[in-house]
Amino acid sequence: MMDEKEMTYEIFYELTGEPNKSFTVAMQQMKKMLKSLKMNLMLSKAKDISEEVQYTSNYYVLVKGDDPYHINPRGVDPNELISYSMVIAYCLLKDKKYVSTKSLSYFLPNFNSDILKNMFDKMLDLIAEDIEKNELKSYMLYEE
Numbered sequence: 619m620m621d622e623k624e625m626t627y628e629i630f631y632e633l634t635g636e637p638n639k640s641f642t643v644a645m646q647q648m649k650k651m652l653k654s655l656k657m658n659l660m661l662s663k664a665k666d667i668s669e670e671v672q673y674t675s676n677y678y679v680l681v682k683g684d685d686p687y688h689i690n691p692r693g694v695d696p697n698e699l700i701s702y703s704m705v706i707a708y709c710l711l712k713d714k715k716y717v718s719t720k721s722l723s724y725f726l727p728n729f730n731s732d733i734l735k736n737m738f739d740k741m742l743d744l745i746a747e748d749i750e751k752n753e754l755k756s757y758m759l760y761e762e
Contacts, residue, residue: 645678655706658688
């Protein structure tokens with residue numbers, strides 16, 4: 619969702635297959651994460667009302683400010699940071715920073731190269747951008 623402007627339950631279901639309750643919980647967790655990491659992003663809830671079928675649908679809109687991928691994890695519980703590890707890595711990549719075991723171990727306790735490799739293998743399944751490993755054994759986003 620970090621790159622999308624809005625998220626509906628239909629899109630969420632198509633991506634995850636999870637029920638509506640999981641969508642609500644995920645959006646609450648997203649809002650909490652944005653606040654915890656002190657990101658310049660805001661998640662707002664909106665309603666889409668269809669006049670033809672008289673159907674109301676909730677969706678969430680991600681409003682980006684200046685430097686939206688900047689994170690500040692200071693003061694955040696280490697266990698909470700671990701649950702945000704993929705988002706932290708992705709934000710660092712989007713902020714045009716190299717991501718390595720050393721850079722992530724600064725934020726995440728007990729972080730090692732095996733965890734990094736496993737995390738990036740999973741991230742490649744989730745994001746559309748290309749991630750490359752450079753000669754310094756750091757990951758970076760490949761932009762054409």
